[in-house]
Amino acid sequence: MQEDFLHYLWKHKKVDIANLKTTTNQVISITNVGEHNLNTGPDFFNARLKIGEQLWAGNVEIHTKSSDWFLHNHETDSNYDNVILHVVWEHDTEVFRKDNSTIETLELKHYVPKEALTNYEKLFGASKAWINCEHEFNTIDSFKIDHWLDRLFFERLERKSKTIETILTNSTNDWEAVLFKLLAKNFGLKVNGDSFSSIANSFDFTIVRKQQSKLLSLEALFLGQGKTLDEDVEDVYVKNLQKEYQFLQQKFKLSNANVVPLQFFRLRPINFPTIRLSQLANLYHLHQNLFSKIIAAKSLEEFYTLFSVETSPFWKTHYTFKKESKPVTKRVAKSFIDLLIINTIIPLQFSYAKYQGKSVEENILNIMQQIASEKNNIVNKFNSLKPVSKSALQSQALIQLKTEYCDKNKCLQCVVGNALLTQ
Numbered sequence: 367m368q369e370d371f372l373h374y375l376w377k378h379k380k381v382d383i384a385n386l387k388t389t390t391n392q393v394i395s396i397t398n399v400g401e402h403n404l405n406t407g408p409d410f411f412n413a414r415l416k417i418g419e420q421l422w423a424g425n426v427e428i429h430t431k432s433s434d435w436f437l438h439n440h441e442t443d444s445n446y447d448n449v450i451l452h453v454v455w456e457h458d459t460e461v462f463r464k465d466n467s468t469i470e471t472l473e474l475k476h477y478v479p480k481e482a483l484t485n486y487e488k489l490f491g492a493s494k495a496w497i498n499c500e501h502e503f504n505t506i507d508s509f510k511i512d513h514w515l516d517r518l519f520f521e522r523l524e525r526k527s528k529t530i531e532t533i534l535t536n537s538t539n540d541w542e543a544v545l546f547k548l549l550a551k552n553f554g555l556k557v558n559g560d561s562f563s564s565i566a567n568s569f570d571f572t573i574v575r576k577q578q579s580k581l582l583s584l585e586a587l588f589l590g591q592g593k594t595l596d597e598d599v600e601d602v603y604v605k606n607l608q609k610e611y612q613f614l615q616q617k618f619k620l621s622n623a624n625v626v627p628l629q630f631f632r633l634r635p636i637n638f639p640t641i642r643l644s645q646l647a648n649l650y651h652l653h654q655n656l657f658s659k660i661i662a663a664k665s666l667e668e669f670y671t672l673f674s675v676e677t678s679p680f681w682k683t684h685y686t687f688k689k690e691s692k693p694v695t696k697r698v699a700k701s702f703i704d705l706l707i708i709n710t711i712i713p714l715q716f717s718y719a720k721y722q723g724k725s726v727e728e729n730i731l732n733i734m735q736q737i738a739s740e741k742n743n744i745v746n747k748f749n750s751l752k753p754v755s756k757s758a759l760q761s762q763a764l765i766q767l768k769t770e771y772c773d774k775n776k777c778l779q780c781v782v783g784n785a786l787l788t789q
Contacts, residue, residue, distance in 0.1 A: 367455050371486055372428045372474060373409060374778040374787070376453055377402055381477040388470040389457050392418040400426050407445050415451060417470050424450035432471055435461040485787045489777055496747060497772040499782055504752040506785050511754055514781035515763035519734070520727070522766040527717040534721075541718065542657045543571035546650075548710045553642045555705075557633055561626040562642070565591045568625050573618055578654055581678060584647035586610035591622045592643060599687045603680040635685040641696055644677040660711055661718055664729055666736050669711060673703045704737050708758050734759035744768045 386394040400410030408425035554562030577583035590611030737758035777783030
């Protein structure tokens with residue numbers, strides 16, 4: 367028996383509340399179960415109860431066994447002096463406050479419907495399942511799931527916004543610098559995300575501002591910090607990059623000693639770090655005040671126009687410095703821009719609006735619903751259980767559901783889990 371399940375039963379009154387009695391046979395009437403406390407201290411604050419003929423206002427503590435009160439040393443903790451009811455699954459001992467007064471106890475196991483216990487055991491008893499509700503997920507009403515996914519999407523945005531707040535603090539409240547660091551990481555994708563992030567963090571963003579008008583300088587800065595300019599290549603463009611990087615190194619006292627090595631292995635050539643770094647340089651060369659343009663953009667087409675950049679001419683016939691290839695214009699694809707919108711732009715817009723005390727939820731929902739659902743192991747598996755992901759909004763929400771609820775067995779805090787318990 368999990369204590370979380372007892373919290374769920376008490377919070378949602380999933381017990382025979384009309385006939386509750388304490389272990390001393392005192393009738394319990396619930397006016398208010400209290401406010402669920404997820405931090406330290408009693409489990410429910412400010413409950414209002416009638417026990418026998420006495421009206422009580424105070425806190426409720428919940429345990430699997432009564433003896434857990436002493437196991438957790440609550441009898442010596444003044445934070446528990448205002449507990450008015452001890453709710454347990456199994457009553458195995460009397461409990462007392464710090465002043466030795468007895469606390470009334472409710473033994474829940476006598477008041478829980480058999481169906482609730484059966485559903486609970488079924489939900490948490492699944493062994494080797496991908497998620498606890500794997501075999502029942504498809505039985506949940508689609509309307510209910512859609513609303514839950516909307517909530518989960520914004521929950522995921524809130525989590526991402528906390529990361530952005532930390533980057534903002536470390537960037538002396540420079541939102542342009544925050545954008546650059548976020549974009550750099552996502553231009554590197556999963557394989558080179560850490561490498562690109564380490565490149566962006568290896569110099570101050572003011573250098574990008576100063577060199578923004580010169581594409582060669584930006585490419586030299588990004589590629590040089592990425593440790594790609596050490597090769598001996600007989601090409602004017604490469605020689606110019608090397609010369610420019612040496613100049614930047616001396617001028618700004620650059621070091622790339624802590625930059626994570628770039629990876630080429632198992633990448634499609636279009637995703638080679640050389641290509642993505644050149645595209646990133648072109649983006650910043652073409653768009654000064656990029657942050658302001660992103661915040662002002664309200665439609666998907668505006669983002670596609672803004673990020674539709676290509677490499678410098680050398681990379682049209684190269685993927686690496688040494689090997690020449692068939693001429694191809696390497697423009698940022700819409701599918702790649704979609705990833706930037708999902709992982710960088712929308713979280714940034716949300717965080718900035720939150721920072722300013724404004725709301726952009728409606729526009730964010732509109733954009734995310736227009737972007738196709740992501741395809742990954744989590745989304746594909748959920749869709750095999752029940753086709754629920756129709757857009758990037760749902761695919762992001764499903765990632766939140768799997769990583770923050772399913773993987774952590776938080777079924778009792780999940781709409782799906784709650785629905786299955788009450789079937």
